[in-house]
Amino acid sequence: MASTVTEKPSRPGYGQLLRTPRAWTFLLPGLAARQPFGMLTISIVLLVEHTSGSYGSAGIVAAVTGVSTALFAPQGGRLADRYGQSAVLVPGVLLHAVAVGAIAALALGGAPLWALFVAAVPAGASVPQIGPMVRARWASRLEDSPLMATAAAFESVTDEFTFVVGPVLATALCTGLHPAAGLAAEGALSLVGGLLFAAQRSTQPQPSRSRPAGLSPVDGSGAESGPRARVKPASALSVPGVRVLAVAFLGIGVVFGGMQVSLTAFAEEAGRPGVNGVLYGIFAAGNMIAGAICGAVVWKQAPHRRLLTGYGALALMASTLWAVHSVPVFAVVGLVLGLCVAPSLITGYTLVEPLVPATARTEAFTWLTGAVALGQAAAVTASGELADAHGASAGFLVPMGGTVLAFATLFVLRAKLVARPAEGAAARGIGHRSPTAVD
Known part of the structure; x- marks a missing residue:
């Protein structure tokens, strides 16, 4: 009797990712x-x-x-x-x-x-x-x-390298x-x-402008029931899950902006203005470390659940910043806060692939990065005003408020982060390619 041998899938590590052709x-x-x-x-x-x-x-x-x-x-x-x-x-x-x-x-x-x-x-x-x-x-x-999860982690580490x-x-x-x-x-x-x-x-x-309508979602044979027509793709923001993710990334941008301004005020209040760059570097290092680890782990938990878990931890740590008054303690808290940022960013980017059709993914990613930029700009202004009027501790209330509100939105609308089978079929019905080996 013939026996069937099931080969264990290889670990999706960075080496395999970087061997992707071209x-x-x-x-x-x-x-x-x-x-x-x-x-x-x-x-x-x-x-x-x-x-x-x-x-x-x-x-x-x-x-x-x-x-x-x-x-x-x-x-x-x-x-x-x-x-x-x-x-x-x-x-x-x-x-x-x-x-x-x-x-x-x-x-x-x-x-x-x-x-x-x-x-x-x-x-x-x-x-x-x-x-x-x-x-x-x-x-x-x-x-x-x-x-894809490894690629999202790799890009998060690259982003942090850029920010540092x-x-x-x-x-x-x-x-x-x-x-x-x-x-x-x-x-x-x-x-x-x-x-x-x-x-x-x-x-x-x-x-997407060059993708003809009428392709079969099963075999991509291009069989047509009528004249070929150009596809007019919908905006990525029409996908409810993208709007929810944009709120989450807005909160992450608030953390970046609030940390930059409030850390400067914190260091000056501590009488050590030069330590500002060191503390922000520790925060960024935590982000990079977590990003590298996330890309090397084979996750069993669903992405939307990982996002809720990671973002909950981010909101919790951001809520403690205002109470810290010691430089060594802040170094530890900042490191842990950085460790919480990368998993949320990586998982959010990973969720774009199942939620958004290929014809709108670049736009979807730019909505998320734009949300980070908008949150950062708003937090720089708000934290600066609070820090000037009431001290550095008040400035740190901005990251707390931004992440808590974003987490509440994620929790209430968590069902929007799961692609329904019917939506997934529609998303991939135009110009869908069969998966190909990358290694």
């Missing part, structure tokens, strides 16, 4: 092109403060840039899904380079504040959304693969070379890296 062709230029994401805000603040002498004015210009990014990035993502990433990215990085150059020239020329606001809008609107585009390429190449290295590089350039050097480097990296990334057309997802 992955390095978009990862390397993508790393260079997304590095400026962590440089733009601090470069604007340092330059405008130097030329105007006002941190308030510098913060407002930076906030205008962040809000513009949050509002316009999803529209760029939708265009990228429809017409292709390269078609959107090339004019985008050209506009971005011109806009940041205009900010630098206006600031150095002593232009009025309103002129800087005018230049800040296109600078923020044209920030190249390389992270969402890389995630969309992973989702396209790893359709229904367990490596970018501000340090920008600060060193602005203070050691020239006040506008940070913006110049940001614009140059965005332009060169963005163009190199856009040149990798073979790995970008197929534009």
Whole structure:
């Protein structure tokens, strides 16, 4: 009698992920092109403060840039899904380079504040959304693969690397070379890296504009019952689960923004202003460590349950920040808080793949990153006002409030995070490809 041997599936680790065919062709230029994401805000603040002498004015210009990014990035993502990433990215990085150059020239020329606001809008609107585009390429190449969770973790670690290295590089350039050097480097990296990334057309997802209607959801044979027609994809925000995830990512952005401002006030109150960078670095290190671990674990729990668990822990830790008054204790609390951020980010990005059709994934990812940017901009303003009026402890109430409200939304609307079979079939019915081996 013949026996059947079941082969145990291999562990979906980083080595297997990075052996995905042609992955390095978009990862390397993508790393260079997304590095400026962590440089733009601090470069604007340092330059405008130097030329105007006002941190308030510098913060407002930076906030205008962040809000513009949050509002316009999803529209760029939708265009990228429809017409292709390269078609959107090339004019985008050209506009971005011109806009940041205009900010630098206006600031150095002593232009009025309103002129800087005018230049800040296109600078923020044209920030190249390389992270969402890389995630969309992973989702396209790893359709229904367990490596998607590993890819989400890998991208989270890459994002944290950007958030840590970018501000340090920008600060060193602005203070050691020239006040506008940070913006110049940001614009140059965005332009060169963005163009190199856009040149990798073979790995970008197929534009929805080129997907004909009438493909069979079973075999993709293209059998038609009527004339072939172009698909007009719906917005990713029409998916209820994406709206719920956007609220969750808004809360994560509140943590980032609230930590940046309130940590500065906390360090000054403690009489150790130089420890601010160390404490934020510990927080970011916790995020990176958790992201690396999440990508190496084979999870048995459903993603939406993992998100609730991780976000609950994040809200709990964020609720303790206001009560900490010791630098060593804050280092420990900040590390644990960082460990809670990455699982929530990674799981949220992982949920996009089953919830959103391939024709709208880049837009979905940009809604999430835009929500982080919007939460960060709002928290910087709110925490700054509270810290100025009532001290650093009051500033830390902003991350607590943002995460608690977001967790309550997640808990109440948790059913929206689970793709229904009928919705999944509809999502994959157009242009669906059968999963292929990546290793």
